[in-house]
Amino acid sequence: MTNNTGRKRDVAESFSGATDGYLEGNVLKQGADLEQLVDWCSDATCALDVATGAGHVAGSLADQGVSRVVASDLSPAMVQTATTEYCGLEGVVVDAERLPFPADQFNAVTCRFAAHHFPDPEAFLAEIERVLEPGGVFAFEDLCVPADPELAAYVNRIERLRDSGHVETYSQAQWLDWLDATELTVETVHETSRELEVDAWLDRMAVPEGDRQRIRSFLSDAPAGLETEFEFQYEADGERLASYQTGVVLLHVTA
Numbered sequence: 001m002t003n004n005t006g007r008k009r010d011v012a013e014s015f016s017g018a019t020d021g022y023l024e025g026n027v028l029k030q031g032a033d034l035e036q037l038v039d040w041c042s043d044a045t046c047a048l049d050v051a052t053g054a055g056h057v058a059g060s061l062a063d064q065g066v067s068r069v070v071a072s073d074l075s076p077a078m079v080q081t082a083t084t085e086y087c088g089l090e091g092v093v094v095d096a097e098r099l100p101f102p103a104d105q106f107n108a109v110t111c112r113f114a115a116h117h118f119p120d121p122e123a124f125l126a127e128i129e130r131v132l133e134p135g136g137v138f139a140f141e142d143l144c145v146p147a148d149p150e151l152a153a154y155v156n157r158i159e160r161l162r163d164s165g166h167v168e169t170y171s172q173a174q175w176l177d178w179l180d181a182t183e184l185t186v187e188t189v190h191e192t193s194r195e196l197e198v199d200a201w202l203d204r205m206a207v208p209e210g211d212r213q214r215i216r217s218f219l220s221d222a223p224a225g226l227e228t229e230f231e232f233q234y235e236a237d238g239e240r241l242a243s244y245q246t247g248v249v250l251l252h253v254t255a
């Protein structure tokens with residue numbers, strides 16, 4: 001068994017224990033970002049949502065009238081949650097880096113807030129390129145780190161403490177470099193941010209008390225550059241971090 005196989009098994013297990021948080025959490029259930037991704041797929045008839053989680057993107061595609069929507073995830077419990085919550089989805093347990101579909105199978109592929117769990121993002125992009133028919137759309141969203149490597153490393157250290165399945169959040173520039181090496185074309189890049197309420201964010205992965213305290217002390221000791229870039233907001237006592245704006249990138253890509 002390779003390290004990545006073991007890591008992926010751990011990811012699937014940890015997400016299988018977190019289905020409720022991902023189903024009910026408003027951060028993922030709705031938002032202008034979700035609408036944007038779905039809008040980029042407005043001409044789709046056959047779509048694949050990779051790492052569907054509780055199925056919010058797949059469900060929105062089906063609601064928009066896409067006739068065939070495959071909701072796929074590494075975690076069987078997430079696939080079950082997505083297909084129970086949203087009508088008309090086909091559920092499949094798959095690894096994003098080894099998609100079990102023939103070439104040119106879909107005219108839209110989506111992937112939202114998941115690629116930071118993939119050990120080999122270039123293998124993932126190669127699979128997207130393979131399964132998309134010519135002219136198809138890839139609508140992608142993920143967290144992104146600041147360009148400064150020190151701040152990027154600090155963010156990733158915190159993310160890994162919260163979630164052992166976190167591999168790495170990359171910068172927007174890194175995603176564009178990887179895409180540049182494919183035959184896919186980047187049509188639109190949106191760099192934005194998303195408010196994370198610290199307690200809710202820790203609750204979603206059921207982080208144990210000891211790790212919560214370590215994460216909070218990392219956040220308290222964060223470099224000033226991160227505090228500014230992520231717009232830290234404190235509770236009334238001025239000490240306890242309530243929320244911050246984490247970086248997010250949305251990409252509209254065509255095959």
Ligand SMILES: C[S@@+](CC[C@H](N)C(=O)[O-])C[C@H]1O[C@@H](n2cnc3c(N)ncnc32)[C@H](O)[C@@H]1O
Nearest residue numbers: 015028051052053056074075095096112114117
């Ligand atoms: C934050 S959730 C996804 C949220 C969802 N896309 C949404 O918009 O609501 C991350 C998901 O990635 C899945 N995942 C992690 N690694 C994966 C992999 N290698 N292949 C497929 N899914 C994976 C996890 O099981 C989890 O359900």
